[in-house]
Amino acid sequence: MAEVALKGVTKRFGAVSAVAGMDLTVPDGAFMVVLGPTGAGKTTTLRLVAGLERPDAGEVFIGGRRVTDETPAERDVAMVFQQYSLYPHLTVRENLAFPLKSPLLRTPPAEIARIVGETAEMLRIGHKLDNRATRLSGGEMQRVSIGRALVRRPAVYLMDEPLSSLDAKLRADLRVELKRIHAEIAATLIYVTHDQTEAMTMATHVGVLEAGRLAQVGGPREIYENPVSAHVAARLGQPRINLLPATLFGHGPDRAATIGLRPEHVALDPGGAEGAPAVVTRVERLGDQTRLHLDVAGHALVTLTDPHTDLKTGRAVAVRPRDPLWFDAAGARVT
Template sequence: MANVSLRNIDKSFGETKAVRNVTFEVAKGEFLVLLGPTGAGKTTTLRLVAGLEKPDAGSVLIDGADVTSAAPASRDVAFVFQQYSLYPHLSVYDNLAFPLRSPARRMPEDEIRSRIEAVAGMLRIGGKLQNRSTKLSGGEMQRVAIGRALVRRPAIYLMDEPLSSLDAKLRADLRLELKRIQRDLGATILYVTHDQIEAMTMADRIGILSEGRLVQVGSPREIYADPDNVYVAARLGQPSINVLPLGALPVRSAPRTAYSVGVRTEHLDISRDGGPGANARLDWVEHLGDQNHLHIRLGDHRLTILAQPGTDLSAGEALRIEAANPLFFDEDGRRIR
């Protein structure tokens, strides 16, 4: 496995700036996730590392070697795409064997079989090796697509939202499988997604992208608890952080330059109050099984927060809400610490 560095990378397509002065490093054996909405520059960044795009400025290094101008085939990377990209006329075994039989890295058949059986065991598709890929479920096809990258044993794995087309249960299962495999192999993975759950559960570190810029990089806990701005704060957390104008919610102290306040469930003290101290009303309770979302009206503003499944609060109740240790932001949305 290798480390990967991007240094001051710029990439434009016509008038559109897809990547703007991006710099970061993926350490050996690290699982780094780039998180952001559509158009943030996630896939373009992967394609720049793979050599499928050439940067307008900056450099790409793999294991210390500058590969900015190198051909994709010489970079020793494996790319897992959002769509399965399997050969429908081939069996699962032959799909997995395909990259090992290419002229660039042809291997003896006994070694190919050994690698395939090991990877199939890790992915729990050992009983499907003789099936045509068209006879597989969606989850099995994606496992084969991931397996085709794993048998290569490249310097780095690049994964472009490989789980986004699967149903919720399969996504949850494969998230755990992929993280387990990454730890077992000590693999270096650069993974992109718009799904905060994937980022939180799999990443060693998360990089937040916005309009081609890398806004913040840190551990999932750091990104959640200590965001640099409103944009980053809104990327993680379910329900999303509530951002209110300063003064809309009682706070115990606020910086002089604070313009808005960000509150999650853990930042709020909530109590029933049918008297003059009430400042909010519970509009409705959204029951989600293992948790509830409370939808609260606070003057002209609305808040959504979490509550335990056994909460005895009900719609229409008057509440007293106060913020304790919230996040403060200035007029431009930057965090005030």
């Protein structure tokens, strides 16, 4: 496997900078999730690593080798797309074997059979090898699509929101599978998504993009607990962080314009004695937890409480901040 490095990489489409001066290093063997909303430059970043786009400025390195001018085939990468990209008239076995039959690889038939069998077992689709792709469920088709990348044993795996078209249960199942597979193959893997749950549950490293620029890189827990900006803070966490006027609970630090409160960092007093007055506007019972939607002086706030709480809509309570994050008027962290 190999370290991936982008150094000063910029990619423009007309007047729009999809990626702007990006410096990013993905360590060898890392599971890097590139996280951001639609239009942040996630897919463009992945395509620049793959060689499907050429940077207008900057350099791309894989394993210490400059690959900026190399074709995708020369870079030794494998890419998994959001759509399944399977040959519908071929069986699972034939779909998995297809990349290995490339003239560039010249893989012997016995080796192809061995790799296909091992990959199918890893993906838990060994019993589906003789099924045509059209006779598979959505989750099975995406496993085959991932398998087509795995059989190559490339230097780097690239995945472009491969789970976004699946239903919630399949996404949850395949998140676990992808993390297990990454641990087994010890691969360098770059995965782009807008889904913060995927970043929190799968990544060893997270890079948060904002308008084509890398806002912060670090471990999921590090970014969750110590974001550099309100934008980064809002990318991780479910429910999302509450971003409220800094003076809502009293005076904050100098230059602070916004107070950021994770739902678990809101202290709740059902008796209404300690804290700012609030009113319950909605109660969401989720089994293992209950989310309370509150109105605090005209501002919406979400917090978590006992799953067996008897609080109801319209109830008056009091809330106060606990371990808040502070941001200035531009959204930068105030320490």
